Amino acid sequence: MPKNVFVNIAIGLFIIVGSLLVVAFKPVNLGLDLKGGISMVLAPDIEKVIKEEYENTASDISKLFIKNHINVLDVTPSQDGIYIDLLNASDYSKIYQLLKKYYTNRIDISRVSPLKVKVRFSSIYLSQIKENVITQTVEVLRRRVDQLGVVQPVITKLGNSKVMVELPGVMDLERAKKVLGKTAQLELMEVVDASPSLETLQKELKPDEKILPSKDGHEWYLVKKKPIITGADLKTAYESTDSFNNPAVSFELNSKGAEIFGNFTQSHIGKRLAIVLDNRVMSAPVIRSRISDQGQITGNFTPDQVRDLAAILRAGALPTTLHILQDAVVGPTLGKAAIKQSIYAGIASFLFVVFLIIARYKTAGITATIAIVMNGLLLWAGLVLLGATLTLPGIAGIILNMGIAVDSNVLIFERIKEELARGNTLRKAIEYGYKRVLSAVYDTHATLLVAALILFQFSSGPVKGFATTLTIGTIASFLSNVYYSKAMLDILAKIRMLKI
């Protein structure tokens, strides 16, 4: 079958040349465990967002009822819905139609008892909220990381409720946690009263007010719930110093914010203004004159803290509190040592395997060795082309794959030996050897693929690297077995060099 041989050789050569080009011109992505850096898995507190959304909706519904002259006993938000207590059981259909008209498919309405109605967000709306929170979180984190000037960061969604951040080359885990984990919700609020005693303020508390602690926790402020300005109206923020020459962060408002703020300060001269960051009052200066677009955040900051805070404010606030579920930092020393060790391990494994197969299969063993090298080349090119990341377990996958890839060769060679022992000619033996083990070769590769693909459900970190190299390796091994190995055996047989 000389025609078939040439086709196989042509395909084999094409794959080899292509792989060589890819490997030569594009470096492979190294995982954080090899090049060093920080990785984190963060989860935004979606429950909190939903709870706040229920609170807002509850107050909107109350207003809606008043506007439409419907009297109810109470509208109370809870963690998983809003309860409406009716005065008359007959009001139900009126309420049902009104709410459905305004909120359409965003809510589900159910009747708990004749006088109690429960309103819940529909699953469509809930998943919309979730989606928004995650998308916003990713955007804000991306801007923050950009502000820090990290080279080649990775910030991606992980499933539908988590975010993964990878910062190569960054080693200061505590700082990274602060910069990424801070909500950074800046609010300028109207101060009603202030006192070192929490109880005094609690007595005065009205429904549209709330109590916030000062930065050091020694004082309490009674402020209006609705902020005058939020961080969303910020134009920029930068490092500066306060009047005592201590580090501080100055900010400027955009035109919409400046207008609101200008009007407010003009009408509240002599009153106090609270500058609130993440629900803590940083300072509460007295308004002396109309201020339109500038402000300053002071506190006992170090210069580093000021730089980070300014950067965070520029990048914007996170939609909700972020929980750090998992983080890791790998120093540069460890990664370098790991690369060195894996090279030694790789060479050792290669030599062991090659020694064994050449000892048993002589010149055919040499073709198997070449197939291992080709397989490695193909695997590497596959990694580069798919933009996959090489991790330490991934390297283990590559090295183990050497031993596994040679499996099919061994299978074929043993069969050829068997056919030769039966008295077949060399060419017939090769022909039968291949034909008769092909189904086994399919099955072995398929079962390995099943195992490797299942590993992909651990979609983060080093294990994914293991799954990737194994999957690509299994496919590469299949290709190299079908294309080069047989072609090489045929050539050796033709020039009478095949000893098996």
Next chain:
Amino acid sequence: MRIKYIHFIKYRYYSYVISILLILLSAFSLYTRGLNLGLDFTGGTMLEVRFQKPVNVKQVDEALSKVNIKDAVVQRTNTGDIIVKIRVGEKPSLVQKALNSIGSFELLQREDIGSVVSGELRKKAVWAIITALVGILVYLSFRYEFLFALGGILALAHDVFIVVGAYSLTYKEVSLDVLASILVVAGYSITDTVVVFDRIRENLKLRKGMDLGEIINLSVNQNIVRTIMTSSTVFLSSLGLYLFGGTVLSDISFAFLIGVIVGTLSSIFVASALVLDIKIILKRFKKQKTG
């Protein structure tokens, strides 16, 4: 290498005894010692540091107890680095403080895993093992008779259980990487079995009328050299990793070292023998029903 024709099927009861002993040993170890689960599954914080001057485990233990950290696991790697692991809830900053009091060091790596993640990973790990086994079972029953698939899966479960038992016996850490490695060993071990099954299928077609026991025996014999050779190549490549690869790679390759040996034995002695015995039992069962 020429191997005499061996009557594996006749001697299968001896191998059953060995397998059962190994399974009992694994079960006993799992029951009494349990597994040394890695941070991935327990949650907590791990710090690996390199001191400028050599430091021993005792010094670190003492420094940790001074800052009131209990239940910390302190290990010294073969390169002399110190690994400290604490559970969720203990403060990593205290560990840093304790280490600082011993001397100056370089932080090689640190990992914090919350209990939410570790809980999730534990669940996922169990699912991964189950789906892997079921996935392979489905594939095999699609390609072969269900009876063969069943024999293959039983042999596979036997291999996986003994590998896990080996981790328990040596008290090596079972991290997510190791779990992944065990799953791949499972995938590999079944390939060995598949090759034998493939041969049985071929021989069943070629030699109609021959007794199943004889056919199995012939097929195992025809494949024995191949089985030993391929297992050796995988064993050798994992040996390179085990000897030279450093902590992480060694832990991963240990699953392969043990798994390949057990997998080879089970594909020679267990898988096909089980197929035969299940068939015999089923036949008797049918006879009883009809008769």
